[in-house]
Amino acid sequence: MFDLIIEGGELIDGTGTARVRADLGVSRGKILSIGDLSAARAHERVSAQGRIVAPGFIDVHTHDDRLLLTPAAGAHPKLSQGVTTVVAGNCGVSLAPLETTNPPPPLDILGTDGWIYPDFAAYLDALDASPLAVNVACLVGHSTLRVKYMADLERPATRAESAGMAAELARALAAGAIGLSTGLYYPPAKAATAEEVIAVGAQLKAAGGIVAMHIRDEGDAIDEALREALHIGRELGVATVISHHKLVGTANHGRSVQTLAMLEQAARGQAVCFDCYPYNASSTMLLPSRVKQSSDVLVTWSGAEPGVAGRSLKELARERNQTEEEVARALQPAGAIYFAMSEDDVSRILGHPMAMIGSDGLAHDVRPHPRLWGTFPRVLGHYVREKKLFPLEAAIYKMTGLSARRFGLAGRGTLAPGHHADIVIFDEHRVAANASYEHPTEVSSGIAAVFVNGRLACRDGVSVNVDAGRVLRRQGALA
Known part of the structure; x- marks a missing residue:
């Protein structure tokens, strides 16, 4: 007896392989069987006739650290677009471990009143105790560590300060953090050297962690910044994610041809990939x-x-x-929000086989970038259906299976027996992002249903359960 059978849909399993028509059976929060389940018994049957059934989308680049702890009311910016798992703590900014009432920019992108966690374990415990709309895996922010351990942020860390940050990171990894993030572009970490980051991240390899890097420059000096990030990843000996890869400034439009070639070359000798979002405008602190x-x-x-x-x-x-x-x-x-990117570069980066999808949305902005609410439907509607940049199966892989593999999210990201039942049902002919720069919080179209750990969480953009998510603690070395 199944708890749930989703029947008659076109299954795209998140591996990049072609769709198949099949039923999907769920019991106790996990996928139990895929195939013809017409004769099987179930407590509930959901028809997916004429629709796509896919793994729930994984947003690999978020700043949802505080949003996760905020009681959800009405539509949810992630559930409503089919996201079932987020990676928080990106760009060097994590809500823990730090107690302060005056976080310096860009830490204030998470707000100013939630900085109450003296260590990472306390933050993860708070997540465990809260109703979670989605699953979450957490990175530790290098900038957050700097603010905690350094009185003067305008210089490199001393050996003692680096050791303090490294010990704090080790404790966070032991508590379940999945790795370290950096934001060397931003004021709190601009003075940090590559050697400092390497010293702070010394325990990542032994812990099976990852490093995700907002590199030092995404404009004129991007080549040098990429070389630095790749050097840090090699020295640490861990999988490296280049965050929201892009080129800013008119003078740099078209240079994605060279930067992607650099990343391809690096990938021959080290584990490296990147995430991106499907818009030609970025968003961060006003600089x-x-x-x-x-x-x-x-x-x-x-x-x-x-x-x-x-x-x-x-x-x-x-x-x-x-x-x-x-x-x-x-x-x-x-x-x-900065309009400084070329659509040609955005498409070239998005279409690259190494690219994963991440929204980089800022949930606490008064008028946020539309990527917070529209990233994943925009890929499916604009770039797949309208521009035909890549097949739907490839798009789903970028949003699910590839992301789960790169971030070590075992049992997530693909539809397979024994995997967690994070599932989205959508209409490939109608799915579209309605969020715009003028109306950035409009709910997307075409997302029929979202299941988180086997429980219906969202129907037609409306949240019906905001307590089905889990904290996903680090589970060992990444592929």
């Missing part, structure tokens, strides 16, 4: 230095002037008879 690289900048939030959220920096500058840089400085602390 005056980024303004000239961008054709336009939208303010997502401002501590100094909350009312300007959603406004164009160019328009504000004209109204105030100031330069955009002057306005950006006056709005601090603040966040922004």
